[in-house]
Amino acid sequence: MAEKSLILLVLFLIGVVFGSFLNVLIYRFGEGENRDKILTGRSYCPNCKTPIRWYDNIPLISYWALGRRCRHCGWKIPLRYLAVELIGGITPAVFYLIFGKNGWGDVISYTAMVYILLVISLIDWKTFEVPDIFSLGGVVLGLAFSPFRSFPPFTESLLAALAGFFLVVLIILVYRKVRGIIPLGMGDAKVLALIGAFEGFNGIFSSLFWGSLFALLFFLPAIVKNRTLSFAVPFVPFLALGAVVGLFLPKLVWWF
Ligand SMILES: [Zn+2]
Numbered sequence: 001m002a003e004k005s006l007i008l009l010v011l012f013l014i015g016v017v018f019g020s021f022l023n024v025l026i027y028r029f030g031e032g033e034n035r036d037k038i039l040t041g042r043s044y045c046p047n048c049k050t051p052i053r054w055y056d057n058i059p060l061i062s063y064w065a066l067g068r069r070c071r072h073c074g075w076k077i078p079l080r081y082l083a084v085e086l087i088g089g090i091t092p093a094v095f096y097l098i099f100g101k102n103g104w105g106d107v108i109s110y111t112a113m114v115y116i117l118l119v120i121s122l123i124d125w126k127t128f129e130v131p132d133i134f135s136l137g138g139v140v141l142g143l144a145f146s147p148f149r150s151f152p153p154f155t156e157s158l159l160a161a162l163a164g165f166f167l168v169v170l171i172i173l174v175y176r177k178v179r180g181i182i183p184l185g186m187g188d189a190k191v192l193a194l195i196g197a198f199e200g201f202n203g204i205f206s207s208l209f210w211g212s213l214f215a216l217l218f219f220l221p222a223i224v225k226n227r228t229l230s231f232a233v234p235f236v237p238f239l240a241l242g243a244v245v246g247l248f249l250p251k252l253v254w255w256f
Pocket residue numbers: 045046047048049050070071072073074075
C-alpha cells in the first residue's frame with residue numbers, strides 16, 4: 001500500500017514537470033513565435049520577455065510563491081498554466097490506478113495521448129489550427145506504442161487511424177454538398193486518426209459521440225442566441241474530451 005502511494009506521488013511529480021513543458025509548447029506554438037527555439041530557448045515571461053530564473057520556474061510551487069504574478073512586470077499568470085501542470089500530474093497517476101494492472105505500456109501510452117491532445121486542444125482553441133507535428137506525429141507514436149500496450153493491437157490501431165481520418169473527410173464532403181457549411185476541418189481528421197491510433201475503434205466512436213454531445217451542450221446558448229449553427233468553433237477540444245471518456249467507457253462501440 002505504501003509502495004503504491006509512493007509510485008502515485010512520483011508519477012504525479014514527474015507528470016507535473018511534463019505539464020510544465022506542455023505549457024511551453026502550447027505557448028510557443030499557440031503564439032506562433034520562436035518556433036526555432038522551442039526546445040533550446042530559455043523560458044521567459046510572455047508579457048515582458050524577461051528570462052525566468054530557475055527558482056521562479058518550479059512547477060506548481062512558483063505559481064503560488066510568486067502570488068500568480070511575474071516577478072518583473074507583475075503580469076498575472078493565467079490559471080491555464082496551473083491547470084495544465086495539474087492535469088500533467090494527475091493523468092499518469094489516475095491511469096496507473098486504472099490501467100496499471102495491464103502493465104506500464106498502457107499507462108505510458110494513454111498518458112502520452114492525453115498530453116498530445118491537451119497541447120493540440122489549447123492550440124486549436126487559440127488559433128483554429130492543429131500543427132501536423134503533433135497530430136501526424138501523434139499517429140506515428142500511437143502506432144509505435146502498440147507492441148508495448150495491452151490494447152489496441154497494431155492492426156486495429158492502424159485501421160482505426162485510417163477510419164478516423166476518412167470518416168471526417170466523408171463528413172466534410174457530405175456537408176459541403178448538403179449544407180454548404182463545413183463543421184469540421186482536415187485538422188479534425190488528423191486528430192481523429194491520432195485517437196484511433198491510440199485507442200482503436202472505440203476511441204473514434206467515443207470521440208465523435210461524446211465530443212459532439214459536449215460541443216452541442218457547450219455552444220447551445222450561442223446557437224439559441226444566434227439562431228444558427230454556422231459559426232466557427234474549435235472542435236478539437238471536444239473530440240479530445242470524448243476520447244478521454246472513451247478510455248473509461250470502452251464499451252461504446254458495441255452500442256452501435
Ligand atoms: Zn513579466
